[in-house]
Amino acid sequence: MATRKDGTTPGSSATARRAAPRGGATRTARPPARGTSAVPADGLVVGDVPVTARVAGALLALAGLVGAVAVFPGYLVVGGEPLSLATGPLDVLVALVTPLVALAVGVLTALGRVPRFGLAYAAVAGGLGTGRLLIELYQGTASTTRPGVEVLAGDLVVTSTVVTGAGWVLGVVALALTVLAGVVAVLAWGRTVMEDGGALDALRPAxxxxxxxxxxxxxxxxxxxxxxxxxxxxxxxxxxxxxxVTTEGPRALLERPGLALLGGLVLAAGLLLCAGVAASLRPRLAAVGGLLALAVVVLQAGLSGWRDALHSTDLDWTVPGIGLLLLGIAAVGLAVLAWRWQPGPGRPAVEDDEPEDLRRL
Structure with a gap:
């Protein structure tokens, strides 16, 4: 084959010029651009579970167990009429919602499984349980100081005389254990290592x-x-x-005196505070736990109002009672949404020909 004076074969210089990049600089091959695939799973990481977290779970499980047992003994004797939370299958099912959920979450936390899920549930349930505990103490001890018409355990009664029963005592103990579990959960939160990839972050504001x-x-x-x-x-x-003819009915929560009024204010403020905090907890399962605790409290109130309306022929289910049930279902939906949320596909990679500063964006 003929060669030129510079020692190159014909056509080789053109080929070399075409192969060389502009400016003479050699560029390394880059991997192919990534496609718009879905973001992978969170990649949950759980560290060593501290003893305080397990104690919070054990207290929550004990509160659920005591609360479940409290459903069956006599609740109160009001005006000589004995009241019970377990007068029928529907009453038992409604009364067991909160204790059974607390028992399940508490056992899961005590075993060290997804600890921040249980700690978030315990913290929110303990904060809301403070208001409920004050209201319960008023009904069993101080409601006779200003007698009035009340709905207790599904019955319309006048609180002229009130005698506490074993069911009321166990219920108060269960609420006190729930509050204590919430306090221990707050103390254990910073020592508990549990994190994920942050897939829920984009949804947290909404x-x-x-x-x-x-x-x-x-x-x-x-x-x-x-x-x-x-x-x-x-x-x-x-x-x-x-x-x-207007018939005297049960007093509204904020119309009651003393501990009941304080408990109602604490419960209302706790709902607003816990709702905002629960959605910001990390990781995703912690937000799910906080929202689940909020949902259980609201759903329990709605189911109790429905039970009261069915239990007594003297009572009608009100619009606020229906609203509580619907809101409880919606709160459960928020917890499920936080649990199952998956972000949309990621953005495609930036083309190589764009400047470096644009690729960084």
């Missing part, structure tokens, strides 16, 4: 806003009776005139 709005409406619904006495209609036989 989740927090929805939870706070839900909690605000729930607090308004709790301020009014979930089951109330309907007004009566009386017809005058002489004139045929129909008159509305």
């Amino acid at each position: 989740l927090a806003g929805s939870a706070v709005l839900l909690a605000a409406v729930a607090a308004l619904c709790l301020a009014l009776p979930a089951a109330d006495v309907p007004d009566g209609l009386v017809t005058d036989p002489a004139t045929g005139l129909v008159t509305v």
